[in-house]
Amino acid sequence: MKKLILISALLLVASNGWTNEAYDNCIAIAEEIKTMYLSQQDWSKEEEYITKLESLIERSADVARRQAESESDMSGATSTMGGAWLDALVRSPRRGQLAADKERLRLEQELGIHKLKLDLELRKADSQREVDDSKRRATKEYLEGLKICAQLKDS
Numbered sequence: 001m002k003k004l005i006l007i008s009a010l011l012l013v014a015s016n017g018w019t020n021e022a023y024d025n026c027i028a029i030a031e032e033i034k035t036m037y038l039s040q041q042d043w044s045k046e047e048e049y050i051t052k053l054e055s056l057i058e059r060s061a062d063v064a065r066r067q068a069e070s071e072s073d074m075s076g077a078t079s080t081m082g083g084a085w086l087d088a089l090v091r092s093p094r095r096g097q098l099a100a101d102k103e104r105l106r107l108e109q110e111l112g113i114h115k116l117k118l119d120l121e122l123r124k125a126d127s128q129r130e131v132d133d134s135k136r137r138a139t140k141e142y143l144e145g146l147k148i149c150a151q152l153k154d155s
Contacts, residue, residue: 030145037134041127046120050113057107061100068092068099 069092108114 026149034142037138038131061104064103065096065100069096
């Protein structure tokens with residue numbers, strides 16, 4: 001009697017499509033597992049911060065350049081003998097560029113902008129490795145889930 005009930009229950013499950021529903025649920029779970037991996041982090045705020053620092057450095061360098069170009073180290077006599085023309089064309093731009101470079105270098109060292117950029121790039125690379133590893137694990141678990149689903153369908 002117990003065998004007859006078991007056989008009829010199995011026939012009922014097979015004929016009603018309960019196994020198909022279980023198989024479909026299994027496939028849905030496997031698909032969900034496939035999408036469960038770490039996503040890429042948003043680095044935009046840190047990149048924006050670095051960009052603002054770089055902008056600040058450039059503005060400060062520009063101010064230093066303009067200030068140095070406006071100063072003159074010529075004596076009154078030299079300026080009346082064509083020295084003003086020479087100063088305006090040659091010496092002022094060089095002096096301005098030198099002042100801008102010095103200010104840029106000073107601020108870059110003070111703010112540690114190169115270290116910030118390097119740290120951000122290293123963290124991005126580490127994060128990408130973690131995401132890639134996570135995707136590989138999710139794919140592996142997805143394939144294992146599909147094998148279980150196939151066994152469920154075959155039984």
